Amino acid sequence: xxxxxxxxxxxxxxxxxxxxxxxxxxxxxxxxxxxxxxxxxxxxxxxxxxxxxxxxxxxxxxxxxxxxxxxxxxxxxxxxxxxxxxxxxxxxxxxxxxxxxxxxxxxxxxxxxxxxxxxxxxxxxxxxxxxxxxxxxxxxxxxxxxxxxxxxxxxxxxxxxxxxxxxxxx
Amino acid sequence: xxxxxxxxxxxxxxxxxxxxxxxxxxxxxxxxxxxxxxxxxxxxxxxxxxxxxxxxxxxxxxxxxxxxxxxxxxxxxxxxxxxxxxxxxxxxxxxxxxxxxxxxxxxxxxxxxxxxxxxxxxxxxxxxxxxxxxxxxxxxxxxxxxxxxxxxxxxxxxxxxxxxxxxxxx
DNA sequence: TGACATTATGTCGTTATCGACATATACTAT
DNA sequence: ATAGTATATGTCGATAACGACATAATGTCA
Numbered sequence: 001x002x003x004x005x006x007x008x009x010x011x012x013x014x015x016x017x018x019x020x021x022x023x024x025x026x027x028x029x030x031x032x033x034x035x036x037x038x039x040x041x042x043x044x045x046x047x048x049x050x051x052x053x054x055x056x057x058x059x060x061x062x063x064x065x066x067x068x069x070x071x072x073x074x075x076x077x078x079x080x081x082x083x084x085x086x087x088x089x090x091x092x093x094x095x096x097x098x099x100x101x102x103x104x105x106x107x108x109x110x111x112x113x114x115x116x117x118x119x120x121x122x123x124x125x126x127x128x129x130x131x132x133x134x135x136x137x138x139x140x141x142x143x144x145x146x147x148x149x150x151x152x153x154x155x156x157x158x159x160x161x162x163x164x165x166x167x168x169x170x
Numbered sequence: 171x172x173x174x175x176x177x178x179x180x181x182x183x184x185x186x187x188x189x190x191x192x193x194x195x196x197x198x199x200x201x202x203x204x205x206x207x208x209x210x211x212x213x214x215x216x217x218x219x220x221x222x223x224x225x226x227x228x229x230x231x232x233x234x235x236x237x238x239x240x241x242x243x244x245x246x247x248x249x250x251x252x253x254x255x256x257x258x259x260x261x262x263x264x265x266x267x268x269x270x271x272x273x274x275x276x277x278x279x280x281x282x283x284x285x286x287x288x289x290x291x292x293x294x295x296x297x298x299x300x301x302x303x304x305x306x307x308x309x310x311x312x313x314x315x316x317x318x319x320x321x322x323x324x325x326x327x328x329x330x331x332x333x334x335x336x337x338x339x340x
Numbered sequence: 341t342g343a344c345a346t347t348a349t350g351t352c353g354t355t356a357t358c359g360a361c362a363t364a365t366a367c368t369a370t
Numbered sequence: 371a372t373a374g375t376a377t378a379t380g381t382c383g384a385t386a387a388c389g390a391c392a393t394a395a396t397g398t399c400a
Contacts, residue, residue, distance in 0.1 A: 005386085007386085007387090039387095040387075040388095041387070041388060041389080043387080043388070043389080043390090044386075044387055044388075066395080066396085
């Protein structure tokens with residue numbers, strides 16, 4: 001099977017979050033928080049929206065003569081939901097994106113996502129601590145690879161902070 | 171000017187870190203910590219190494235009949251150093267990569283990188299706090315965009331933790 | 341009212357990158 | 371012996387993604 005694309009689901013999620021969005025508005029959205037996890041230029045957005053419309057994921061509203069607004073169809077909503085339910089991987093950005101697409105605090109997917117991510121982060125945390133022990137066995141190794149040492153200790157602290165935050169939200 | 175490529179400098183930095191590396195070893199390196207910031211498949215690594223050799227960035231040692239090892243040339247060392255000195259941007263991965271390529275604790279570039287990153291992170295921290303105030307003005311907005319709210323508060327906590335770590339290392 | 345920025349949508353050529361395919365040797369467990 | 375895995379290097383086709391180019395309407399400031 002081909003590698004799973006992310007962009008179409010991001011567009012679907014963004015439109016779904018705001019009910020209706022134009023291609024231009026989507027390109028502006030990437031300047032905000034969501035831009036920290038994903039980005040696309042307008043030259044990629046417009047053709048993708050056209051493809052999504054052709055496939056029935058979205059419908060467009062051209063009644064406004066300034067912009068073409070897109071709305072998620074029932075089929076698109078189903079596709080987005082299925083994507084949201086697919087298991088996370090050790091890549092943090094997928095978690096962030098999916099969390100961003102949760103609109104309602106009471107959505108059962110919210111707790112599910114946090115629980116999933118917590119398992120993954122704890123595994124990574126343990127792995128990184130193991131790496132620190134095996135790679136930096138003595139002070140000489142630290143001294144001669146100081147950047148690597150800093151990156152590794154930073155990664156551990158990052159995971160610790162992230163785990164704490166996730167547990168707090170559960 | 172064309173967009174700045176990262177991969178060649180990553181390869182240069184990886185080889186420089188370990189003195190000598192084969193293409194295969196580089197592909198294995200991406201399974202470790204550096205893989206959290208950058209990745210390349212072997213089908214990209216081998217042609218890139220060939221190009222770097224042709225351009226005099228690295229020289230190869232084929233004395234071992236199992237692997238071809240690459241060593242950074244004086245010119246390559248200069249190119250890597252110049253890249254390391256280029257100013258950082260709000261993209262955290264560049265900081266992580268360059269930090270990873272610092273071998274010696276006393277390298278003056280170390281403090282410079284951390285100082286640069288600190289400025290950028292503090293700006294981002296302020297910006298995110300401002301966003302929180304302007305986007306989530308009342309409880310209804312939080313309730314109806316709960317994922318976005320969580321992502322934003324997480325981003326703020328992430329920056330806070332990062333800034334603390336950077337200040338601790340200074 | 342002219343200049344310039346912003347909104348808004350689209351196409352096109354280039355390239356960075358990946359997965360698949362290919363090949364050969366060396367190691368390893370049965 | 372031999373099947374399977376790891377090491378090791380390479381090519382090739384497909385495509386995701388970007389920057390450049392193009393166009394037009396609207397908004398804005400002097």
